[in-house]
Amino acid sequence: MARPQRGAEITRQIIDLIVERELPPGAPMPTELSLMNDIGVSRTSIREAIKALQALGIVEVRHGHGTFVGSGGPEALQTWLMFRTRTRGDVGRLRDLLELREMIETELTRRVATKHRPELIGELEACVARMRRKGPDSAAADREFHDLLGAESGFALARELTGLFWDVYRATEAEVGGPVSSPASTAKRHQRIVDALVQGDPDAAAEAMHRHFDEVRKRAKAGPYGAVGAP
CATH class of the missing domain: 1.20.120.530 (GntR ligand-binding domain-like)
Structure with a gap:
């Protein structure tokens, strides 16, 4: 598991990636492998970051379909x-x-x-x-x-x-x-x-x-x- 400080840094990097690539809500997220290569961290670190972003509504995990950019609601x-x-x-x-x-x-x-x-x-x-x-x-x-x-x-x-x-x-x-x-x-x-x-x-x-x-x-x-x- 990524350290808390490192984990927060990874989530920020994923957010930056979403913004830089102008991915709209509902767009498919890059694959885990792609994120691993882009950010230079392990699969476990990427999965922990995705969980954190999911809790914030920034990404949406649809089981059996993949991970998508979320609406970023106020929940x-x-x-x-x-x-x-x-x-x-x-x-x-x-x-x-x-x-x-x-x-x-x-x-x-x-x-x-x-x-x-x-x-x-x-x-x-x-x-x-x-x-x-x-x-x-x-x-x-x-x-x-x-x-x-x-x-x-x-x-x-x-x-x-x-x-x-x-x-x-x-x-x-x-x-x-x-x-x-x-x-x-x-x-x-x-x-x-x-x-x-x-x-x-x-x-x-x-x-x-x-x-x-x-x-x-x-x-x-x-x-x-x-x-x-x-x-």
């Missing part, structure tokens, strides 16, 4: 974030996650306010209408609302990150308590964002998104394991 990062936000002694990390999500979404919303598809307003309005009703679909509409803004911004990575942060927060939600506002109040905060977008006012849109996070800030104020002060 591995989600596992890490789940651990970090729930570890005792790191009570501020859930708040950090929320603040980071707010910073990203506030700027995305500011940009969307300056230019967006005419259809976007109707799509967001439909989400707000669903939020007014209690039940699982209300939360789904909330998620869809933010995903629409992320998609409209044109920043694919930012959209993936905010979606990831949403999933992690929802998974740890029970530890910070249930919602402190009604569906009507939640819908009202989102409607303010829509109104600012209709006006084409970037500052108002950014402020409306900031105010939207007031409720989750209240819920996370105490942290998962005890009071830690306001964020």
